[in-house]
Amino acid sequence: MLEGESLRNEIKGFNCQVIEAPPWLSGYIYKDVLKGRRSSRSIKIQDIEFYVLGDYSERLLNNMCRYLKGNVEIKPSDISDQVVYVAAKLNSNLRLNDLLKDIQNEICTIVNASAASILMYEGDYLRFLVTVGRASGKIESIPVPMESIAGRIFQEGRAMVFNDLENNPAHFKGVDKASQFKTKNIVGSPIWVEDEKIGVIEVLNKADGFTVEDEKIVDLFARLIGRKLLSSWRYEKFSGRFKKILLGIATAIDKRDNYTHQHSRNVAQYSVELGRKLGLNQQALEKLEFSAILHDVGKIGIPDSILLKAGKLTSEEFQIIKNHTVYGAEILSGIKYVDVDIISGALEHHERLDGSGYPHGKKDGDISLFGQIIGVADVFDALSSRRTYKDAWQINDVLQMIEEDVQKGKFSVEIFGKLKEIVEEMQSSPQ
Numbered sequence: 001m002l003e004g005e006s007l008r009n010e011i012k013g014f015n016c017q018v019i020e021a022p023p024w025l026s027g028y029i030y031k032d033v034l035k036g037r038r039s040s041r042s043i044k045i046q047d048i049e050f051y052v053l054g055d056y057s058e059r060l061l062n063n064m065c066r067y068l069k070g071n072v073e074i075k076p077s078d079i080s081d082q083v084v085y086v087a088a089k090l091n092s093n094l095r096l097n098d099l100l101k102d103i104q105n106e107i108c109t110i111v112n113a114s115a116a117s118i119l120m121y122e123g124d125y126l127r128f129l130v131t132v133g134r135a136s137g138k139i140e141s142i143p144v145p146m147e148s149i150a151g152r153i154f155q156e157g158r159a160m161v162f163n164d165l166e167n168n169p170a171h172f173k174g175v176d177k178a179s180q181f182k183t184k185n186i187v188g189s190p191i192w193v194e195d196e197k198i199g200v201i202e203v204l205n206k207a208d209g210f211t212v213e214d215e216k217i218v219d220l221f222a223r224l225i226g227r228k229l230l231s232s233w234r235y236e237k238f239s240g241r242f243k244k245i246l247l248g249i250a251t252a253i254d255k256r257d258n259y260t261h262q263h264s265r266n267v268a269q270y271s272v273e274l275g276r277k278l279g280l281n282q283q284a285l286e287k288l289e290f291s292a293i294l295h296d297v298g299k300i301g302i303p304d305s306i307l308l309k310a311g312k313l314t315s316e317e318f319q320i321i322k323n324h325t326v327y328g329a330e331i332l333s334g335i336k337y338v339d340v341d342i343i344s345g346a347l348e349h350h351e352r353l354d355g356s357g358y359p360h361g362k363k364d365g366d367i368s369l370f371g372q373i374i375g376v377a378d379v380f381d382a383l384s385s386r387r388t389y390k391d392a393w394q395i396n397d398v399l400q401m402i403e404e405d406v407q408k409g410k411f412s413v414e415i416f417g418k419l420k421e422i423v424e425e426m427q428s429s430p431q
Contacts, residue, residue, distance in 0.1 A: 298328025
């Protein structure tokens with residue numbers, strides 16, 4: 001495969017009449033002649049329509065445009081190489097939904113179809129995980145029987161094309177009804193991990209119908225993505241169970257301290273939105289969510305006589321309350337799947353950039369990003385929520401108070417700016 005300098009050196013002076021394109025070029029149309037295959041993603045440069053896959057180089061496309069006009073033929077790589085290229089670039093470290101969407105978007109691009117879905121085998125039936133296209137979000141809860149087309153593909157263990165669904169009794173119309181999406185044709189394949197079938201990938205609605213070549217493409221793609229998909233699916237299931245355990249612990253603590261009921265869940269939601277606005281990746285957002293859920297776990301070590309005291313705390317009692325951050329870090333450090341980033345949120349959410357916080361009076365860059373984010377979310381929820389001893393503050397009053405602390409150097413200007421964006425979105429969205 002020729003990329004970058006190799007491509008330019010190969011055709012220097014236009015001495016070479018035929019060169020092989022990089023794997024992200026599916027095909028092109030020049031002088032009304034199609035070379036290679038159409039994909040659903042096209043880039044037009046002058047009078048040449050390039051069909052591309054995944055990450056492509058616009059600079060190289062411009063170079064190829066020049067070469068074609070110099071009577072050098074660009075030969076698209078073999079379709080199997082294109083499929084391997086796209087599958088290899090899929091990131092198994094993504095959260096499951098994002099990985100699935102990438103998988104489905106890429107296969108739709110390769111075979112030039114309008115939608116795709118992935119179903120996982122769950123014993124007596126198949127179940128949609130996530131979909132791409134107009135049906136997205138509407139059919140994931142529907143169990144698909146083994147008598148359906150997807151079930152037949154799974155049971156027979158081979159890729160298959162169905163171009164006439166109107167007259168096919170195996171077509172499960174319950175999905176079309178729920179999604180208000182008319183499935184006209186399907187190419188599908190079992191998803192394999194070595195010799196084990198774990199599910200089915202279906203690609204839907206190609207304008208001129210699916211071909212035997214499409215069938216081979218989907219079959220190869222399904223075999224290449226199986227291990228990444230299974231790894232991400234298993235991790236997501238573990239992560240979901242782990243999160244439920246954490247929420248159970250946090251809820252128990254919140255209920256013990258009556259005025260903070262639902263506080264941990266709220267702080268987690270605000271923290272994740274702040275993290276997303278700040279550009280954190282999915283892995284970091286997940287850790288931030290865990291950290292925020294458990295940011296007050298150390299309160300389990302505070303005596304009820306102090307934690308639940310109705311009146312004003314003495315200075316000695318307040319010093320004991322401050323220890324909940326240290327207790328929380330100690331508790332979390334003993335959990336196998338908790339790392340230093342998660343611990344930092346529990347330890348540092350009461351630290352302030354000017355050094356006025358606790359437990360260690362850290363300043364500026366010494367405070368972790370998780371600690372800074374959760375600190376802002378914690379204050380926002382504490383002031384904007386109703387407590388047994390006070391009514392909820394008006395949102396504008398909460399923002400004004402936090403802004404005053406920003407001006408004093410306690411909170412990050414950037415994080416506060418993102419908080420205002422979140423509040424504006426909350427206020428503008430329909431209730």
